[in-house]
Amino acid sequence: MAEVLRMGFIKPRSLRGLLFGFALTQVSHVIAANSVLVGNASDQSQAAQGPVTALVVMTPCRFSMTLTQDQWLLFNSPDLVFVATKQLPDTLNAPHLWQAPSSNSAEWNFEKSAGLSEPWFGVMCKRGEFFRPH
Template sequence: MLISLLTLMPAVQAVAESTVSVGNSTGQRPVVQGPTEASVDMTPCHFSMTLAHNQWLQFNAPDLIFIASQQLPDPSSAPHLWQAPTSSGYEWNFETLANRTQPWFGMMCENLGSFSSLTTLPPADDTIELQLLREANDRKCPATLTENGWRPTALAGDPQTYAFESLQGAKSSGFIIGYHPPHQPQFSRIAFCLMQGEQVLIGAAESGSATPLSISAAGFKQIKTAVRSIAFE
């Protein structure tokens, strides 16, 4: 028995050493390349995520970018977080101006109290600023968790223009939406939201110009696989 345990120890250590801590604190990396298991610190969201070959994570504080590429794009052309000040804080989205066929997405961490439609529980009355923030977040996460699972809200738009899938994991629950022109397989915009307790991870990918994204069905599948690997810690 002792010999068997000793034989297994190197394999166990190899798995542990393959996990990389992602963040901006001491001992953490801002950029990680797969294949590896990434442990991400996006306070207050903490989660793990599996990266396959030619997949990257870039932590920019407070956002995180996932890119499927042989090499990390130049910062001038890489997908990025766009922000603009508003009366309730900041309006934001993730966009790219370059490779519109490349599978990618950005992520931000939010609190469940900053939404009004993620669950069927009515939100507490609060300030006008918080109500405006909830309206913006509801547009980013256009679905509700009901007794029968996740269901798109009216904010999701015309059901003929998107593919909707629930994402139910051991440590998270959520959904992903891939928007596409009717009867066309290319996805022009992608959004997903994962919830665990009071934490909500918002993911998005869209174009930063009048020309939409054109991510293939295979690229969308690669994105879904990456998102499904996310597990809150």
């Protein structure tokens, strides 16, 4: 195969893309067995605990995220929070989305009141027309 690359029949970037696509196709069967659908619908979960692949439905956004041991996703429409901790945080200590009203719009922020040494981040997915420029 090295000769093919040197002769220029297949560009290295194209070959990497083909190999990655093939590997992804092969792994998809394994992921399906170890995955959880996270979202708001009745057949979807509000939380996911690693190790697992979380398939997230946040209309209009859809994405997947691989969680390792001691990682959690918490879904609370319209937001999703990732937390790295040994056990699921209780609702009082979990990070959450907070809306601060202002005179001409609202400002959205994520906050966490306890356990601040735990890595976390929040995600919100809305169409652009829901947000006004400052």
